[in-house]
Each structure stands twice: as C-alpha cells, then as structure tokens.
Amino acid sequence: MAENNPFPTEKEVTEQKIKRRTFLAFTVFTVAGLGSIGIWKAFRTLPKSKNGLAAPSRQVLAFNEKVNTILFSDQHLAPTYPIEAAARKPRVNGRVGLSKNFDSVNWQLQVNEPGKSQSLSIPLDDIKRLPKTELIFDFKCIEGWNQIVHYGGVKFSDFLQAYQLGTQSGKPLLAAQPKDWYPYVGLETPDRGYYVGLDMPSVLHPQTLLCYEMNREDLSLKHGAPLRLIIPTKYGVKSLKRIGTLFFSLTQPRDYWHERGYIYDSSL
Incomplete structure (x- = not known):
C-alpha cells in the first residue's frame, strides 16, 4: 500500500494553481458579464431625449x-x-432627399x-x-x-x-x-x-x-x-x-x- 506523500510534487502544485486561476477567471468573467447586462438594462430604462437617445x-x-x-x-x-x-x-x-421626379x-x-x-x-x-x-x-x-x-x-x-x-x-x-x-x-x-x-x-x-x-x-x-x-x-x-x-x-x-x-x- 503506497504511502500518502505529505509534500505535493511540483506538477501537482502547478495543476492546483491552474485550477484555482481558471475558477477565478471564470468567476470574474461571469460576474462582469452579468454586471454588464445589468448596466445595459438600466441604461435602456433611462429617460430618453426627443430622438430616442438616452x-x-x-x-x-x-x-x-x-x-x-x-x-x-x-x-x-x-x-x-x-x-x-x-x-x-x-x-x-446617401440618396435621402434625392427624389427621382426632380x-x-x-x-x-x-x-x-x-x-x-x-x-x-x-x-x-x-x-x-x-x-x-x-x-x-x-x-x-x-x-x-x-x-x-x-x-x-x-x-x-x-x-x-x-x-x-x-x-x-x-x-x-x-x-x-x-x-x-x-x-x-x-x-x-x-x-x-x-x-x-x-x-x-x-x-x-x-x-x-x-x-x-x-x-x-x-x-x-x-x-x-x-x-x-x-x-x-x-x-x-x-x-x-x-x-x-x-x-x-x-x-x-x-x-x-x-x-x-x-x-x-x-x-x-
């Protein structure tokens, strides 16, 4: 029966870092995406000027x-x-205003x-x-x-x-x-x-x-x-x-x- 190694190898440490960074990046990306959607929806609800622009x-x-x-x-x-x-x-x-019957x-x-x-x-x-x-x-x-x-x-x-x-x-x-x-x-x-x-x-x-x-x-x-x-x-x-x-x-x-x-x- 193999003994558990209390000291992880360099390869195992690297894999753990990659997993943590991947999880962190995914979390940040998800939060940023949801935040952007929320900001966009809030922007769409702002009062509009006469031409429909916020x-x-x-x-x-x-x-x-x-x-x-x-x-x-x-x-x-x-x-x-x-x-x-x-x-x-x-x-x-641009052809707006250039009617053919001119x-x-x-x-x-x-x-x-x-x-x-x-x-x-x-x-x-x-x-x-x-x-x-x-x-x-x-x-x-x-x-x-x-x-x-x-x-x-x-x-x-x-x-x-x-x-x-x-x-x-x-x-x-x-x-x-x-x-x-x-x-x-x-x-x-x-x-x-x-x-x-x-x-x-x-x-x-x-x-x-x-x-x-x-x-x-x-x-x-x-x-x-x-x-x-x-x-x-x-x-x-x-x-x-x-x-x-x-x-x-x-x-x-x-x-x-x-x-x-x-x-x-x-x-x-």
Missing part, C-alpha cells in the same frame, strides 16, 4: 458640441491637396428670410456669375471612409455678401457686426426629405462652398446637382446634396442626423 448620451454630445463651438476658428482650415490626388470617380453615398431644368434656389412673405428665387446661372472657388480636400464620412475630392463653386460668404443676405438689419455682412448676423442657416432638399442646420460662423468659413462642379464638370444628379453644400470642416452628413431652400433662423433649424442621435455640430 438623456445622458445626449448630454455628453451637447457638451462636446459646446467645446467645439468654443474652439471653432475660421483660421482653422481643412488640409488641401494637388489636383492629381482627387478621385476620378468619387464615391456616391425637375432640374426649372430649378431655382429658394431663399427665405424671416419677416418676408415671398422667397427670393435665384437661378443657377446667376450663382455661377459670382467668383468661383475650387477646393480639393479629404471628404470624411461619419461611417468611417474618406476620399479626396475636387469641387468647384462659390464661397457661401461671397454668395451672402452678393445678395445682402444673412443679417437681421439687411446690411451687407462685411458692414455688419456679428451680433447682427442671423445665428443659424437651414438648408433643405427640394422634397424636404433631407435637411441640415448650420451656425453662421461655420457658414462664413472660407472653405464652405455652394458647389455646382465636381472635377471641373457639372455636378451629376447623384452627387447633388444642380447645387450642393460642401463644408470640409465637418463630416459629410452636413454637406447637403441638391439644395432646394435656404433660410435664416434665430434658433437651431432641424437637422436630419441630429434627430437620429448624432451631434448637431458634426465638426471634425
């Missing part, structure tokens, strides 16, 4: 937006690239100002007579992809200056104080299916364009013809295709993706 998440996004607003500067420019770097066949992404021949940009009963209708040829600006930059999508693109059009600020728009007094922008500016600008597609809101400093940024060309050719319908917004300091969700109506506001205009949980500012 209130704490919306509060964090609102705080981030305030920080972006404080740090915003028209001296901060998106990097630009040589024309050779631009994609020859730019990616098409009348491109008779299109005119509709501009609405508070207190005025009639819209200002501006044909594309008139917009093309304004000083042209070309921009080659890295278009960044909130989905995670990016592509260098080449657009041409008129600076939004030049457009507002030419038509004496954007101020509550009716003075030209360059002659007015910032407190006289309308704080917000809204843009909508002709079918009102897609819409964005912008603060006036972002509108007046020197790289914010109303574009009618891509790669020095007229925009195609799938890329937002006859006129679209390009704003390189923000994610592509703000660069609305096929502008139908432009309007000024004292409060934040509605914004398609903000209503679906994204940050209103969408700055890079």
Whole structure:
C-alpha cells in the first residue's frame, strides 16, 4: 500500500494553481458579464431625449458640441491637396432627399428670410456669375471612409455678401457686426426629405462652398446637382446634396442626423 506523500510534487502544485486561476477567471468573467447586462438594462430604462437617445448620451454630445463651438476658428482650415490626388470617380453615398421626379431644368434656389412673405428665387446661372472657388480636400464620412475630392463653386460668404443676405438689419455682412448676423442657416432638399442646420460662423468659413462642379464638370444628379453644400470642416452628413431652400433662423433649424442621435455640430 503506497504511502500518502505529505509534500505535493511540483506538477501537482502547478495543476492546483491552474485550477484555482481558471475558477477565478471564470468567476470574474461571469460576474462582469452579468454586471454588464445589468448596466445595459438600466441604461435602456433611462429617460430618453426627443430622438430616442438616452438623456445622458445626449448630454455628453451637447457638451462636446459646446467645446467645439468654443474652439471653432475660421483660421482653422481643412488640409488641401494637388489636383492629381482627387478621385476620378468619387464615391456616391446617401440618396435621402434625392427624389427621382426632380425637375432640374426649372430649378431655382429658394431663399427665405424671416419677416418676408415671398422667397427670393435665384437661378443657377446667376450663382455661377459670382467668383468661383475650387477646393480639393479629404471628404470624411461619419461611417468611417474618406476620399479626396475636387469641387468647384462659390464661397457661401461671397454668395451672402452678393445678395445682402444673412443679417437681421439687411446690411451687407462685411458692414455688419456679428451680433447682427442671423445665428443659424437651414438648408433643405427640394422634397424636404433631407435637411441640415448650420451656425453662421461655420457658414462664413472660407472653405464652405455652394458647389455646382465636381472635377471641373457639372455636378451629376447623384452627387447633388444642380447645387450642393460642401463644408470640409465637418463630416459629410452636413454637406447637403441638391439644395432646394435656404433660410435664416434665430434658433437651431432641424437637422436630419441630429434627430437620429448624432451631434448637431458634426465638426471634425
């Protein structure tokens, strides 16, 4: 009959350690998993904002937006690239607001100002007579992809200056104080299916364009013809295709993706 060894071998000690560590790891993993499920369920029960996003998440996004607003500067420019770097066949992404029954021949940009009963209708040829600006930059999508693109059009600020728009007094922008500016600008597609809101400093940024060309050719319908917004300091969700109506506001205009949980500012 073999004697019991009061001193375990090194192999037995190692096996015991492995069993203890395995049990401990399994226990910790189980507790952490159950805790995560509990936290997730508790998070799901928190009060919701208007767009269905949990209130704490919306509060964090609102705080981030305030920080972006404080740090915003028209001296901060998106990097630009040589024309050779631009994609020859730019990616098409997003078709919301691009209805198939669109009348491109008779299109005119509709501009609405508070207190005025009639819209200002501006044909594309008139917009093309304004000083042209070309921009080659890295278009960044909130989905995670990016592509260098080449657009041409008129600076939004030049457009507002030419038509004496954007101020509550009716003075030209360059002659007015910032407190006289309308704080917000809204843009909508002709079918009102897609819409964005912008603060006036972002509108007046020197790289914010109303574009009618891509790669020095007229925009195609799938890329937002006859006129679209390009704003390189923000994610592509703000660069609305096929502008139908432009309007000024004292409060934040509605914004398609903000209503679906994204940050209103969408700055890079």
